[in-house]
Amino acid sequence: xxxxxxxxxxxxLGAGSGGYACALRAAQLGLxxxxxxxxxxxxxxxxxxxxxxxxxxxxxxxxxxxREAESFGVLAKYDGVDAxxxxxxxxxxxxxxxxxxxxxxxxxxxxxxEGRGTLTGSHEVTVEGADGxxxxxxxxxxxxxxxxxxxxxxxxxxxxxxxxxDDALRLDRVPRSAIVLGGGVIGCEFASVWRSFGTEVTIVxxxxxxLPPEDAASSAALxxxxxxxxxxxxxxxxxxxxxxxxxxxxxxxxxxxDDTELRADVLLVAVGRGPRTEGLGYEEQGVTxxxxxxxxxxHCRTGVDGVWAVxxxxxxxxxxxxxxxxxxxxxxQIGGLDPRPIDERGIPRVTYSRPEVASVGLTEEQxxxxxxxxGVATLTYDLxxxxxxxxxxxxxxxxxxxxxxGPVVGVHLVGERVGELIGEAQLVYGWEAHPDDxxxxxxxxxxxxxxxxxxxxxxxGKPLHTHS
Ligand code: NAI
Numbered sequence: 001x002x003x004x005x006x007x008x009x010x011x012x013l014g015a016g017s018g019g020y021a022c023a024l025r026a027a028q029l030g031l032x033x034x035x036x037x038x039x040x041x042x043x044x045x046x047x048x049x050x051x052x053x054x055x056x057x058x059x060x061x062x063x064x065x066x067r068e069a070e071s072f073g074v075l076a077k078y079d080g081v082d083a084x085x086x087x088x089x090x091x092x093x094x095x096x097x098x099x100x101x102x103x104x105x106x107x108x109x110x111x112x113x114e115g116r117g118t119l120t121g122s123h124e125v126t127v128e129g130a131d132g133x134x135x136x137x138x139x140x141x142x143x144x145x146x147x148x149x150x151x152x153x154x155x156x157x158x159x160x161x162x163x164x165x166d167d168a169l170r171l172d173r174v175p176r177s178a179i180v181l182g183g184g185v186i187g188c189e190f191a192s193v194w195r196s197f198g199t200e201v202t203i204v205x206x207x208x209x210x211l212p213p214e215d216a217a218s219s220a221a222l223x224x225x226x227x228x229x230x231x232x233x234x235x236x237x238x239x240x241x242x243x244x245x246x247x248x249x250x251x252x253x254x255x256x257x258d259d260t261e262l263r264a265d266v267l268l269v270a271v272g273r274g275p276r277t278e279g280l281g282y283e284e285q286g287v288t289x290x291x292x293x294x295x296x297x298x299h300c301r302t303g304v305d306g307v308w309a310v311x312x313x314x315x316x317x318x319x320x321x322x323x324x325x326x327x328x329x330x331x332x333q334i335g336g337l338d339p340r341p342i343d344e345r346g347i348p349r350v351t352y353s354r355p356e357v358a359s360v361g362l363t364e365e366q367x368x369x370x371x372x373x374x375g376v377a378t379l380t381y382d383l384x385x386x387x388x389x390x391x392x393x394x395x396x397x398x399x400x401x402x403x404x405x406g407p408v409v410g411v412h413l414v415g416e417r418v419g420e421l422i423g424e425a426q427l428v429y430g431w432e433a434h435p436d437d438x439x440x441x442x443x444x445x446x447x448x449x450x451x452x453x454x455x456x457x458x459x460x461g462k463p464l465h466t467h468s
Contacts, residue, residue: 179264355416356415357413360426
């Protein structure tokens, strides 16, 4: 669309994963699109989420590999971590992707309007930017304003000792010790990075296990692996007080629900992310919110005709790839296509810690709730039997959950690099494949994919490298 044209087919508020994917697909379908963004194209995922944290995790892997090099017969000396160097590396990755995305959006003829947008009419967004105010209208409006770190009343974030993940990403030093509040995805990933960089790490998690939504076996394996790496997990524990101290080098003192005290250089608060929906005019224009999240139907439609919502503001998994998919889904509906609804259970989940935890579909517990205790069969294949995993020296497993005489309904993976296996797992889940359907498929040797192949074989009743 031309810059002066303030009426479009699709007006999108927020250019994160959900918003920009919607914009790209809508433009591809020949619709005119405006994308409103107060910060940078790419949103949380690109700038303070998925991409920079995975860069940190890769640097962490290199630190570990260097430290352990000699045990592989390679002579290398680990001299520590240059935090500024790690940040520069992560920034380089982000800026290359940002440049690519900016070019892509431009090449599709999408108008990007910089500034803070507010819903001022049911189909109208007013944007206050550096160059003044502009009002845009859209035949369709897509709300995609994302999320921010959840805070805990009484715990004040100061950005240097008490941190959110945004601060932790920009930390210009490696802390000697860290307390991580929240054993969810962010907590486990940062715990993993910091430990690889030499930090003493304690995770405090209110629920009885790390990564509570994962299969219990995955949580137990991660906790065990973390323990071996020297990461302490205090599960079933919450924090009752936090004070910062200027004495002894200045750190944080955290009081726990069992009346013990922990001290560390920094405290990372990673207790979830809340939707960014306040003060944006949503409710005023008739959009229904529930505890801050936008209420939508299966088609991502809000209760207001022609107003849609995607990504982290919609209840469910707060994952970039879910946002992408919802954005595309909405664009295709607006474009008059009839896309397949998104199966939330089929959305793959990966925690990129060392070891990685990945899953798709139902946990064993959820499957038993759905099909009954006798209606579910599981199979666990230990990575000890997988050549590639032995080469990598990783421990872990593939766990399959199937409906008895029915398809595979859940796949759970623990081990280094197993996040890369989730693609195959999700196809099996998504196609509702029976173990017998996939057992004949040949897996390359030696790969970690073979572990999945072995598990399918075993579940189909013809185990190869397992004791039956
Ligand atoms: P989360 O919901 O994954 O985990 C938060 C954890 O904090 C939960 O286990 C919860 O029980 C615990 N908790 C809450 N209040 C607590 C308290 N007062 N004391 C102790 N523990 C408490 O949220 P997280 O890790 O902050 O991540 C936010 C979102 O970002 C998630 O939806 C996550 O999926 C997404 N994300 C995804 C990544 C990935 O896909 N690899 C990476 C990082 C974030």
